[in-house]
Amino acid sequence: MQANERACFFTTPHKLGQKIAFYFAVQSGGSFDIDYEVTGPSNKVILNGEKERQGDFVFTANELGDYKFCFNNAMSTYSEKFVDFEIAVEDEVRAQLPAKQGSSPEQTTVLEESIYKISGQLSTITRNQKYFRTRENRNFSTVRSTESRIVNFSLIQIAMVIAMGGLQVFIVRFFFQGARKGYV
Structure with missing residues (x-):
């Protein structure tokens, strides 16, 4: 996002009760912060925040219509900023697996629960990977900034050492020239 820019994105759930997941993280630029606002179809503010670095939210769609997700870099x-975000609309209804002949309903239920548990853990791993990627980008930006400051400070020190050396040569020459004039 450019400086002073506001960008909005929309999603539309198809049924009441669907879950809307909203994730964002500022990957680079400025102080890694941005303002955000999520509004429902009736222009009611659902979520908002100022100067946030990242967020991960899930809420239920209680109305049908367009949900607006806005980022503001005002x-x-x-400073322009790079924002990574994801908006997902998901059903929470669990699909019913057809039971195999000869298997008991308890076995199917245990298998289903195991699959749902793995699915939940996979979602957690995905969120953690996004979080760590964001942290890595921020830390890399800090390293680049520190490196450029060190280089600039070193160049200034080199220039000062050269200037001091030149000034000392000039002063020593001045003393010896002044001493000869007085004795001649």
């Missing part, structure tokens, strides 16, 4: 006057 607080930044010159």
Whole structure:
């Protein structure tokens, strides 16, 4: 996002009661913060925040219509930002697996529960990977910033050492030139 830019994105759930997952993370730029706002179809604010680095939210769609997800970079006057985000609409209804002949309903239920548990753990792993990727990008940006400061400080020190050396040579020459003039 450019400085002073506002960008909005929309999603539409097809049924009442669907879950809407909203994730965002500022990957680079400025202080890694951004303002966000989520509004429902009746323009009621569902979520909002200022100067947030990242967020991971899930809410239930209680109305049908367009849900608006807006990011605002108005607080930044010159810094553009790279924002990673994901909006997903999901059903929470569990699919019924057809039972095999000769298997008991308890076995099928245990298998289903195991599959749902694995699915939930996979979602957790995915969220953690996004979080760690965001942290890695922020830390890399900090390292780049520190590196450029060290380089600039070193160049200034080199220039000062050269200037001091030149000034010392000039002062020593001045003393010896002044001493000869007085004795001649």
